[in-house]
Amino acid sequence: MLSSNTRNLIRSGLLHRCKSTLVVAEHNNEALNPITLNTISAAKKIGGDVTVLVAGTKCGPASEAVSKVEGVAKVLVAENAAFKGFMPESITPLVLAAQSQFKFTHILAGATAFGKNVLPRVASKLDVSPISEIIDIKSDDTFVRTIYAGNAILTLRSKDPVKVITVRGTNFAPAAATGGSGTVEQAPAGEYASQLSEFVSHELTKSDRPELTSAKVIVSGGRGLKSGDNFKLLYDLADKFGAAVGASRAAVDAGYVPNDLQIGQTGKIVAPELYIAVGISGAIQHLAGMKDSKTIVAINKDPEAPIFQVADIGLVADLFKAVPELTEKL
Amino acid sequence: MARVLVGVKRVIDYAVKVRVKPDKTGVVTEGVKHSMNPFDEIAVEEAIKLKEKKIAAEVIAVSVGPTQSQEVIRTALAMGADRGVHVEVSGKEYDLLQPIHVSKILAKLALDEKADLVILGKQAIDDDSNQTAQMTAAVLDWPQGTFCNKVEKTDAGLTITREIDGGLETIKTKIPAVLSADLRLNTPRYATLPNIMKSKKKPLKKITPKDLGVDTTPRIEIVSVEEPPVRQSGALVPDVDALVAKLKEGGHI
Numbered sequence: 001m002l003s004s005n006t007r008n009l010i011r012s013g014l015l016h017r018c019k020s021t022l023v024v025a026e027h028n029n030e031a032l033n034p035i036t037l038n039t040i041s042a043a044k045k046i047g048g049d050v051t052v053l054v055a056g057t058k059c060g061p062a063s064e065a066v067s068k069v070e071g072v073a074k075v076l077v078a079e080n081a082a083f084k085g086f087m088p089e090s091i092t093p094l095v096l097a098a099q100s101q102f103k104f105t106h107i108l109a110g111a112t113a114f115g116k117n118v119l120p121r122v123a124s125k126l127d128v129s130p131i132s133e134i135i136d137i138k139s140d141d142t143f144v145r146t147i148y149a150g151n152a153i154l155t156l157r158s159k160d161p162v163k164v165i166t167v168r169g170t171n172f173a174p175a176a177a178t179g180g181s182g183t184v185e186q187a188p189a190g191e192y193a194s195q196l197s198e199f200v201s202h203e204l205t206k207s208d209r210p211e212l213t214s215a216k217v218i219v220s221g222g223r224g225l226k227s228g229d230n231f232k233l234l235y236d237l238a239d240k241f242g243a244a245v246g247a248s249r250a251a252v253d254a255g256y257v258p259n260d261l262q263i264g265q266t267g268k269i270v271a272p273e274l275y276i277a278v279g280i281s282g283a284i285q286h287l288a289g290m291k292d293s294k295t296i297v298a299i300n301k302d303p304e305a306p307i308f309q310v311a312d313i314g315l316v317a318d319l320f321k322a323v324p325e326l327t328e329k330l
Numbered sequence: 331m332a333r334v335l336v337g338v339k340r341v342i343d344y345a346v347k348v349r350v351k352p353d354k355t356g357v358v359t360e361g362v363k364h365s366m367n368p369f370d371e372i373a374v375e376e377a378i379k380l381k382e383k384k385i386a387a388e389v390i391a392v393s394v395g396p397t398q399s400q401e402v403i404r405t406a407l408a409m410g411a412d413r414g415v416h417v418e419v420s421g422k423e424y425d426l427l428q429p430i431h432v433s434k435i436l437a438k439l440a441l442d443e444k445a446d447l448v449i450l451g452k453q454a455i456d457d458d459s460n461q462t463a464q465m466t467a468a469v470l471d472w473p474q475g476t477f478c479n480k481v482e483k484t485d486a487g488l489t490i491t492r493e494i495d496g497g498l499e500t501i502k503t504k505i506p507a508v509l510s511a512d513l514r515l516n517t518p519r520y521a522t523l524p525n526i527m528k529s530k531k532k533p534l535k536k537i538t539p540k541d542l543g544v545d546t547t548p549r550i551e552i553v554s555v556e557e558p559p560v561r562q563s564g565a566l567v568p569d570v571d572a573l574v575a576k577l578k579e580g581g582h583i
Binding site: 153268 | 342344345347348350357369428429430433452453455456457458459460461462464465467468469471472473474475476477479489492493494495496497498499500501502503504507512513514548549550551552553554555556557558561562563564565566567569570571572573574576577580582583
């Protein structure tokens, strides 16, 4: 009779040997999206071999970048006109083909608009329950994620044979972009073009500023800015820090800035070194997107604003005076 | 003329600060204000708009959950949905119910009811999964238009503007399709008192997952539900100079 301890050791040892993770890379046919590096870190934490799938109409830059990432054993490349626009109806059968060939135990992607769109479709086809936006990994079947807009932390154990997971980038340090030597192979060939849907175009917000989810400093504005023109105050302040500019839902709904700048439960989740909230009250919905920031600064004229309950440094002042003064003194 | 199935979930009201149960099994739901998931209100509004534009012939509101879920179905009926279907799941079974189960239920109903469109919210604000629409589309092998900002019917199908990380994206899908509503798709209407009265007379069918042949065996085990770490409350500074000094102290400038 083996003791239960010994049995567990054998079991975990076997699992360790068998574990293998597929990371679905995100890129735009020109460059790798940095969240892929955070996702690879999460994959390494699970243990076992890490394979990265690069699919698109032009995979050269992303597959080259990924093959050099530390800890990547293999890169599967699927370059095909079918993947124009990264439509889930064509990416899903590709992931399923890779899964049927290599039998991964875990399939991961970053919890971005792309990852959230594609992975649940993949999970459904595999008849498994996907796990959204994990913030930590306890073991190969036990994961931590937030629920209720970050107001509760759920630890769950998945009973499914394959774990399909999206990863919150801000909770995993990016894997080193150099030092790896993954082998590059062709992904399984197939007819991936879908008749169901078709990419038409995109309209991307042009900006020279750092990307919100990876910025070290974020200056964010809310309803208190009163107009889109007044956001210039924040852009000037952001320039002093080389910061990204974000917004609350109120500012987006009022049309001050485009929706892709929204930070919160339903927008982007950020965790910069420094988050400066200007004219933002601090509704639950907004806090969900930024309360893991290292240092939070709040500038608001209402001393009762909930944002002051999470701010490390608070200034009760009229933003139209305080922000230009701050910009000038930096 | 299309038939639209719209999914609505009863969740703790968005303005409530949830409390975690001391035994770490979940959050306190008893005696807490519940309402329709905000994204689902947007989904219902879009379905009704399609009916007003004579694109949809009938709007069917579906909710999966305990008896109280009928309240959100009634709300959808008061907003303008034609009839409701309540798929009853309660107690422990509901605690462990996942989007995979709901998507199978919705897919089966979509086929049974001969729906051409399924419109859902992009995520429920309780579990924050953002999965059900994508999974329903997968079960049905229909195209998915997620995080919709704008939906237009064309001769060939739908033209959809989606909210993506860098901005907006336009796609075309065939019909039948599954859509998920983002916040900016529309502004949901309020149900008027006469419409609330009328909604009480609209048909509401009650069934179970078993009637639909859907297996709700749990796919996860809840290990724990805990409070998030509390941030140390900071200090107020009197003026901009003091703020600059603090930022210097913290090494930010």
